Amino acid sequence: MSPKIYFNEVNERQGVFHRRAFLMGGVVGAGLVTLGGRLAFLQLVDADKYRTLSLDNEFQSRLEPPPRGLILDRNGVILASNRPDFRLYVSRDENTNVEELLEKLQRLVPLDDAHRARLLQDVNDAPRRAPVTVMEDLTWEEFSRINVRAPELVGVTADMGDIRVYPYAAAFAHVIGYVAKVSREDVTKDGPNSDPILLNPGFRIGKAGLEKSYDLVMRGKPGAKKVEVDVKGRVVREDPGGDIPPVPGETLKLTLDADIQNRALEVFGADSGAAVMMDCRTGNILCMFSAPSFDANRFVKGLTGPEYRALADYDHKPLLNKTVNATYPPGSTFKTMVALTALEMGIPASTTFTCNKVWFWGGRAWHCDQAHGTLDMKGGIAQSCDIYFYQLALKIGGPDPIARTATTMGLGKLYDIGPGKPWPAQRPGLIPTVEWVRRARPSDPVWHPGETPSVGIGQGAVNVNPLQLCIMCARIANGRKALYPRLVDTIGGVPQAAAGPAPDLPFNPAHIEFLHEAMRAVVASGTAAGGAADLKLGPITMAGKTGTAQSHSYHGGIGAHGARGAWDERDHAWFIAFAPADDPRYAMSVLTEHGGFGADASAPKAREIMRVALLKDPEVRARIVQPLPPPEPVSAPSTGGAAATPAPPRSGSAT
Amino acid sequence: MTAGAYTQGRERQRLSVRLTQIDWTFCLAITMIALAGAAMLYSVAGGKWEPWAAKHLGGYAFWFVVMLALAMVDLQVWFAVAYPVYVISLALLAYAAVKGHATMGAQRWISIGPIHDFQPSELMKIGLVLALARFYHGLSARNAKLSFWLIVPAILIGLPAALVMKEPDLGTALLICATGGAIMVLAGLDLRIVAGIGALGVAAAPFLHLVLKPYQWTRLASFMNPGAERSGAGYHTWQSQIALGSGGLIGKGFGLGTQSQLNFLPEKQTDFMFASLAEEFGFVGCVAILLLYAAVIFMALRIASVAHSHFARLGAAGVTATLAFCVLMNGAMVMGLAPVVGVPMPLLSLGGTVMMSMMIGFGLVMAARVQRYAEISSGKGAVL
Missing domain, CATH: 3.30.450.330 (Beta-Lactamase)
Structure with a gap:
């Protein structure tokens, strides 16, 4: 197949080759120089930029929940504190067989099948690499059992965190309330509840009572743990030098x-x-x-x-927190207000009415639990005679003077826990007035005289909550000042004012x-x-x-x-x-x-x-x-x- | 015992004389590259010989001996097996296209008997160089410049390139075309043709997506705009650049490359080995390695230039071209100058078959050096 090749052609081929080899050397050399230039640009000119990017890859800051502020009673007795809690998290990545992993865990820690089924759902629903709490409150034995087997349990983390504990859980359950896991509704787009710490599986948020109202005060500031991670986000090494310690929440001292x-x-x-x-x-x-x-x-x-x-x-x-979130008719305790109104209006304490167990007025019979006979005002209160107060109320002439006294004494009003912190879901109750009837009862907007006697014994539309009645009693006992309740004594050592100023009682x-x-x-x-x-x-x-x-x-x-x-x-x-x-x-x-x-x-x-x-x-x-x-x-x-x-x-x- | 131009022909064929003709400087340079590769493989495995460094060193030692042995083989034998090797390679490539097993969507690997995970495309690199060298050995300078005969090398290059492209392995296909083209140019192809093909290539670029697989297209697109997709298709290039850049002048130190140690750098032991090296040894280390490659390339070109037979010249130069294109393509890819195509850094990256083709190629270069005065008679006296 080869054509004939002559000697001069052999030399010609050699010459061409030499020239072309020289050309190739030049091309390759130019290529290598280009690479070197690119290297110099990346590694010498832009080195700092890439070094930063490399550090961003290498290190991550892991948020650390701050210890929640304590709650103390007036003598410093701990009402809410934090205790160490061993927890177990599972996070999945692309290759995790969650089912198999949970099966392995079930052999190490008590985990019933129903719980396991729910966890399987939770873990599969959670975003990749987001830890899901599997168990809390592990015993030390369970905790170490997991830690020893850590290498074969990829995706399982056992760590220690703080958890809220209430030593007097029942006595203070309503007033202090409680913290609980963050629900989806708790996380907001902005404001304090947009903090990423809320997504930490160990984090708890105040859900009721003081824990809710003073949540931000007691929350503290999350710290950060500097950790070296690999490409899958697994922690390779911790770097204590780069840690930002969390700031604990403020201590709430109550009265x-x-x-x-x-x-x-x-x-x-x-x-x-x-x-x-x-x-x-x-x-x-x-x-x-x-x-x-x-x-x-x-x-x-x-x-x-x-x-x-x-x-x-x-x-x-x-x-239900019955101290503020429910109202009841005050009954005869309200007679104190009726009596005070009468006295202030100039009706003397010596005014007598006679009780024969039944009293007829306004076309109907009004009852008392026994025939008290003729009583003055002191006797009317002491014996709690309804017939006395039916008549006293009528003598006063209507609901408005009584209502003025009652609201001055603190009924029918809303109270704050502290300045600017209203009780959540507080119910104000009601002290009826002519004006109220006009507004609230459009079908019958007139106060009928027949409604007055009921008000005289704290029934009818009268409704109060126990806190209001306590305030009323305290104002009677004090006599001079219209006291306001004060529940929080100090926050982080700073004294707190009462929910309102205490004006003089008239x-x-x-x-x-x-x-x-x-x-x-x-x-x-x-x-x-x-x-x-x-x-x-x-x-x-x-x-x-x-x-x-x-x-x-x-x-x-x-x-x-x-x-x-x-x-x-x-x-x-x-x-x-x-x-x-x-x-x-x-x-x-x-x-x-x-x-x-x-x-x-x-x-x-x-x-x-x-x-x-x-x-x-x-x-x-x-x-x-x-x-x-x-x-x-x-x-x-x-x-x-x-x-x-x-x-x-x-x-x-x-x- | 020095063998020179005055040494008698028979004397030159003695094994002891041939051994002295081996270019030991060349051997030293490639060994240094291989050792650097082993050191880096040791480092990126977290300071362990397993699973890569020991394999790399063992493979190199084995193929180094093979290379020396091949250097002793008569050029006449090389010449004689040139077409058979090419045909076998082509057959294996065809077999791989039909029966080969796929990794990451590409059919590149075949297993024959005891040999597992063998890439026929690597053997083709040698087969193509040999076949082209043999063909041009018998072609006159004028015909090599521009003639009807050039249809033969075009087919010799086109067939394997098409098969490899089909696998699909864009990198190797490009490499085969580039190597083949280089040999054609070295043999004397009219430079106007080269310019014409270059112009045609530029004109055809907009229609590239018609021939490329979707993933190849994404890679190419991501190369054009690497910042846009740092977590997607551009991730490899981006992480590689971070590794390179963060190495700085002198690097982070042996075993301290965070990008590779923490697996941010993908394919760190194969395609992106150079980035690992750059991260740990910095600009200084990179330049040293590039200089070593440059030394190897220029020594090999010199060996090609002094050979007497046209076959040995083109063979040695063809192997050199393969090496040079590998280095340039991998370097450009790692540095973000070229799209990600699966071309490893020769001798530095882990890869058994790549090591094999490279060392067999060096065997041919060394044979061309050892037998630089030998003439080859085509046809007469051939072994086969």
Whole structure:
């Protein structure tokens, strides 16, 4: 096939080759020089830019949740703190067989099949590499078992974080509330809740009570952990030098007292209701309890469906904060307001009315629970005579003067926890006026005289919440200042103001003193006489007012108090009280929902709670102990019941 | 025992004399490159000999001996097996196209008997050089410049290029075309033809997407605009540039390249080996390696130039062209100057078959050096 090649051609081919080889050398050389130039550009000119990019690849900042601020009672007793928690996360990447991984985990930690099925869903739904919490609160053994097997459990992380713990979970469940896992609705586009720390699986957000209202204050600032990661985002090394430590949240010191609050939990037992106590000199709230309660710690971990349904479906409504989020007719406790109105209007305390158990007026019969005979105003309060107050209210002439007194004393209003922090879902209740009827009842916009007597005994449209009634009682006890409640003492050591300024009360001191006298008479000889409100603390006595409020229209004839029958048809039992009666320091309101008579159901609870407050007050204690002869001071305080010791055990709170 | 132009012909054929004719400087240069590769493979494996560095070193040692042995083989034998090797390579390529197993969508690998994961396209690199050298050995300078006969080398290049393109392996197809073209030019192709083909190529560029596979097209598009798709198709190039740039003047240090150690750099042990080296040894290390390649290329070109037979000249120069194109294409790709095509850095990157084709090629270069005075008689006295 080859054509003939001659000698000169051989030389020619060699010459061509040499020239072309030289050309090729030049081309290749130029190419190599181009590469070198490019290298110089990348590695010498732009080196800094690429070095930064390389560091961005290599290092990541992992957010670290800050320790949440503590909540303390007025004496520094811890009401909410953080404890270490061993947790287990699973995150998946492209190659993770989640099912197999969970199966492996099931052999190491207790994990039931239903839980596993839900986790499988959760992990598969979560974005790639986003950790999903599998378990919390591992024991140390389980935690180390996982850590030892870490190399074969790719995608599983076991780490330690803080978790909220409430040592007195039940006593403070409503007022302090609880934190829980961040839900999708909690995360906002901007504002403080857009912080990426919310996406951290260990992070908890305040969902109720003070935990919700003061969430940002207690949250603190997340820190960052500098870690070296590989291309799959797995941590290769930690770099403690580059860490930014988290800033812990502020400590919230409350005015509440753990002992008083725990006593309230004890005395309520299985009853439903609420108890609020204020220092009637400062407005500090010492007790704010709603019954029945629940274990706030369960919410931190997350309730199971059945657990939640059990709480939500129970007719005693354990999840409702009855101190502010529910209203009830105040019943006879409202008679204090009617009496004060009358006195301020110039109707003397000596005004008498006669009670024959039934009183006919306006074409119908008005009932009282017994024939009290002829009473003056003090007797009317002490015996809680309805017929007296029907007539007194009519004498006053309408709802408006009573409403003015009642709202001045704090009813019908909304209160803040602290400045600018309203109670969530607070209900204002209602103190009816002519104007209100005109606005709220368009079908019948006129106040009928027949509605006035009901207002005189705190029924009809009158509705209050236990906090309001406690404020009213505290203002009566104080007499001079319109106190506002104060719940948060300090935030991070900075003293906090009360929810509002305390203006002077416009009432004649003599009239206030009359009310004090009448309330002392309630305990001494009136409706709460006979031990129900007897503190048994020597010279220290309590003054109070019972209330038995009709919770609905009676079926069994007018005038029959509903203390028996089905639970939810019984009357609400109220007791408001202050002590010491001669030098008021503590004022409180106690509601026993559907508890029957105020003196039977609520006065003993008020007595027991009040005893704790009084015995913890060194000045009051000095008055109790000193005047007595030597052998008796030991026995005197201890005969009153379980609350004899000033500090009830603190451990028996989590129920 | 020095063998020179005055040495008698028979004397030159003695094995002991041939051994002394081996270019040991050349051997030293390629060994240094291979050792640098082994060191980098050791480093990117996290300071371990397994799984790459030991394999690389062992493979090199084996093929180095093979290269020396091939250098002893008579050029006449090389000449005689040229077409058979080409035909076998072509057959294997065709077999791979039908039966080969795919990795990442490309049919490039075949297994025959005990040999697994063999890339016929690598053998074709040698086969093509041999076949073209043999063909041009018998072609006059005038015919080599421009004649009807040039249809033969065009077919010799076109067939394997088409088969490799079909696999699809754009990088190797380009390499085959470039090497073949280089040999045609070296043999004396009219430079006006070269210019014409270049112009045609530029004109055809807009229609490239008609022949390219979608993934090849994405790679090309991402090369045109690397910043746009840093997590997608442009990811390789971008991470490679970060690795290079962050190396700076003297690099991050041996075993301390974060881009490769933490796997941000993809294909760090094969196609992007040079980026790993650049990251850990910086500009200084890169220039050193490029200088070594330059030295190897120029030594090989010189060996080609002094050979007496046209076959040895074109053979050695063809191997050199393969090496040079590999280095330039890989370098350009790693540095973001060219789209990502699967061309490894010869001797530096891990890759058994690539090492094989390169070392067999060097065997031919060395044979051309050892037997630089030998003449080849076409037809008469051929072994086959």
